[in-house]
């Protein structure tokens with residue numbers, strides 16, 4: 001007798017199964033009846049593996065007025081995510097063993113969903129100590145760090161035979177400084193798109209590709225935002241993976257006219273001729289929200305003083321399911337880019353697929369429910385979005401983390417998220433997408 005049976009789970013276009021859950025794990029997948037003490041009937045919904053957002057900023061510790069691990073993880077559960085990977089640019093940064101362990105404790109105390117952590121990089125001497133905690137990656141901001149320092153990180157990871165990916169924010173510092181010069185006295189928010197032009201990203205992507213090729217070490221490029229960056233990355237698929245954000249997928253630099261500095265983000269929204277469109281998704285590995293909450297009052301400062309970043313955890317799945325309803329992308333693409341690929345790239349061995357032995361993480365969606373996005377419903381502290389009022393078709397109705405319902409019908413319940421150590425191996429295996437039927 002298992003703890004739970006999820007019944008009538010439509011897990012693929014034409015495949016409906018029952019799923020047995022015991023002790024937080026998927027223990028049986030079958031068409032027949034499963035004996036369990038509790039049953040949940042999911043007839044009429046579509047059941048995805050528990051989705052993973054590999055790019056969030058929960059601002060904890062140090063910037064809790066913007067977000068903290070509790071409100072951020074509740075936003076994740078509300079948005080349909082069972083696992084998140086948090087970024088290291090907190091105060092202080094998560095760039096040494098002590099801070100890394102401290103953030104694990106913060107997450108274990110506050111998070112309602114499971115979480116992994118990207119480590120920051122300040123000094124080669126901290127790398128070995130951080131590796132003990134099995135980080136998802138080492139994150140580097142190329143607009144803040146010089147090439148030789150980043151080269152040192154690759155050398156140290158190789159010396160320690162640690163195939164932990166280097167995750168990169170690609171904007172070249174020199175190009176940004178040069179571009180800013182002639183724009184500094186201007187105040188129209190749309191100049192921000194010119195201050196950090198596509199060339200800044202493309203030059204930085206090229207530098208990172210050279211480092212990855214030279215060291216034969218995996219690299220993951222965050223928030224890739226131009227077609228030319230995508231063309232650069234394409235020949236390097238065996239070592240390099242990349243991510244696109246919902247805002248770079250759905251908006252262009254024209255959004256500045258409507259939303260001003262609320263849509264100021266790094267890298268900036270791009271002009272129509274250089275941006276990424278949903279039709280390019282099959283060339284990209286991961287959709288990451290880059291959930292980057294700030295106080296609404298600081299977001300309303302001038303173009304040079306407002307902090308960059310857009311919160312997306314509670315809108316991204318509605319946006320993507322609406323694209324599915326319009327035939328512009330498939331549910332399979334959501335499963336690949338928000339579950340299978342993040343789990344593979346970041347070594348989350350127990351997550352990302354519906355098969356026996358995996359964690360019982362599920363994201364259940366209603367493909368037909370319609371509505372319009374309202375930041376009043378957000379659990380995040382950031383009650384604003386450029387997608388306010390967006391009419392969606394399709395929404396998450398349940399989020400389950402290791403067999404525990406943490407969101408049902410839009411209401412977030414109590415949860416007890418766990419730290420998920422990353423288990424990287426040097427051979428990035430292909431992402432299996434079929435449901436293993438026993």
Ligand SMILES: NC(=O)N[C@@H](CC(=O)O)C(=O)O
Nearest residue numbers: 057169265266290292308309
């Ligand atoms: N994307 C942003 O504009 N801001 C992010 C940092 C980052 O991801 O670069 C943030 O932490 O606010």
Ligand SMILES: [Zn+2]
Nearest residue numbers: 169222223266
């Ligand atoms: Zn970034």
Ligand SMILES: [Zn+2]
Nearest residue numbers: 055087290292
């Ligand atoms: Zn980010």
